[in-house]
Amino acid sequence: MNLKKIKEIPIVKKLGFNRIVLTGVLVLMYVVLSLIVDKFAGMPRIMSALNYAYFLGFLSLGVTFVIATGGIDFSIGPVMFCCALVSGYCLTSHGVPMLLSLIISVIVGLIFGMFNGYLVAYWKVPPFIVSMASMNIAKGVASVFTKTQSVSWPQAAKGGWFRSLVKVGKFPVGIVVFFAIAIVCSIVLNHTKAGRYILSLGSNREAVRLSGVDIKKWEMLAYVICGTLAGIAAIYFVGAYTTVQPGYGDQYNNEAIAGCVMGGTSMAGGLASIGGTVIGVFIIALLQEGILALGFTKDYQLIITGLIVIVAVYADVMARRRKN
């Protein structure tokens, strides 16, 4: 049982065996891609992968909280698009100032989070159903609001100062923001009452309720955090790609969930790792960059992330079965 011994080494235990392996996978992927793809190494590809990692990362951080409660949110991708479309339409067609538009984006996400959370926590509608429904609602709202037009946020040169949230010159400002928010998430999850209750109720809801804790409030909060982060994700999506079209966004659900479960968050609830989610997101982002660089279409990415989710969840199920 050499593996067991390795896992017991203090530094490995502190960083988490799973996270070390994932980081290895990430580095290995990068090295392999650099070797087999011409001109893959270097800043342009990294910047491109980072653009993908930002918005996906915020989605994934958010859904980590929801999955920690034992729930699931399949609406985050379309909600992100809804946030980007509604706020973008306000900006471009109603002359709302930039800063206010960005705030609107976050607020739209927050509202969806409250909606999902309230239904799940207080009305006890299964999260699967709630989020499937609000996925459609998000798409519908976005289409109605924008009259089914795509929205293009301004380029940096034309007053698009918000894009400096993503990068300034060659410096990736986004990564600083992303890490900062990830650290805040990690602190919330591990060092506050909210995080303690969210994880505990994900592990054993009844025991927490019978301890006299208002579990509904804390469960709802997880969805609110998730929605709010989808609103922030929207800013980074348009910051990187400018244009959004109504009716899309579903594929990012799966990718965000993949990043999260790959990082060691248990779909059964109760166990979550923000650090793991961050690494998981980078792997997904690099993967999509690699797939495009190898000349495959985006469709392959769908297949691969689909498989990743299954493998990661299966690994989690097996790990728990062994423990029992």
Next chain:
Amino acid sequence: MGEVILEMKKIDKSFPGVHALNNVDFEVKRGEVHALMGENGAGKSTLMKVLTGIYTKDSGTIIYEGKEVEFHSTREAQDAGIVIVHQELNMVGHLTVAQNIFIGREFKKGIRIDDKKMNEEAKKLFDRLNIDIDPTMTMSDLTVGKQQMCEIAKAISHDAKVIVFDEPSAALTEAEIEDLFKIIRDLREQQMGIVYISHRMDEIKVITDRVTVMRDGCYVGTLITEESTKDDIVNMMVGRVIYEEPKTQSQVAKDAPVVLKVEHLNAGRMVQDISFELHKGEILGFSGLMGAGRTETARAIFGADPKESGEIYVNGQPVTINSPEDAVRAGIGYLSEDRKRFGIVVQKTVAENTTMADLPNYMKGLFIDKKKEREVAKKFVDSLATKTPSVDQMVINLSGGNQQKVVIAKWLCKNCDILIFDEPTRGIDVGAKNEIYKLMNKLASEGKSIIMISSEMTEILRMSDRVVVMCEGRKTGELMIEDTTQEKIMNLATRDIN
């Protein structure tokens, strides 16, 4: 009695932290009712689970009909003719009786299920057992007793040669028990080997031929029922006497104030018009058979389940309790009978579980003061003598007794003055049991007031200052410990209610 049909030799089984079975021998003959006795946690159920393939034995042999066998699932055991009638019934409530009996092996007509044939076959089974049940009834409409008859019919339909009854009478009325015994005698006539697990001495005397006693996972001995007295069996079960004597008189001061008063509490069929008082420093035993409504009463008081009517007073003040939150605020803590489901969060540490009910008092601004949390948890680990390598240990890795102590710590940490212990020693080994008892006495002497729900008579007699007895959702009596006897309790617990 015929030849030996089943023989288990030197069976050994360990779980993390528990040596559940230690070299256990057991045999059953054809045409015999063989009682398997022992206190909770003696290893009876584990032994039967090893037999029927639910658990895999670590070592030992099982010889069945002359051949060595090893089953890997209940299905395999069933196919060989060994079936178990569980304590909890495994029935699908909204299917019919016949559908339940033949579940997994339905008769078919083409691809359609042949309900008519199943009903006929079920009827034949019932006729063979002299049971009067309509196979087309919906299972959930039957009484528990009738459901159990169905379970037995199902077992027999597998062409069973050995039937294990795991505490079959626990939830039955006296009349139903009579019916059950009639069936068991019939089965014995038909040369089946029957294992009868029960705690009830009177039943053992009436129905069984031999008695095997287990204690702490070990085989103690086998007696022929007819030639042995109740005392013989009890002595084997208890072995070295570690139990204190029953309490002879209440330890509560005469003028101790009433801390909790419940009046006319109603919550469904299981809680009907319950009224009682709990005094400061008192251990109030709640006795009764399974399904008497004791847990339901506790849960209703604690706000875990909704109540229909009734008043609750804490220290003389009326309180409204609609949720566990309200109850905890009123100073009531509830230790569930099912720790794993309702008591602890297994993926959290000892420290995190300890502060679960009192987390707002462990905050430093927005953040949890983990240092203080650990210190307090450490204090409780020491004072309750919880066996854990550290307070950072996940609770999942602790034994049942130590998990229970973590739950106790949770409520002491919250400083609850009224504690409801629901089956506090269920699934806990004998040594740890004694510690829990000592702890409860200590808490009571320090002025905490305790409601103790227990199905173990010895526990009730040993711990309680006063005993409330319930039967089928009603309070049927209240006894001071001075004049409590097993017989009196049993009488009240089984009294017919009009």
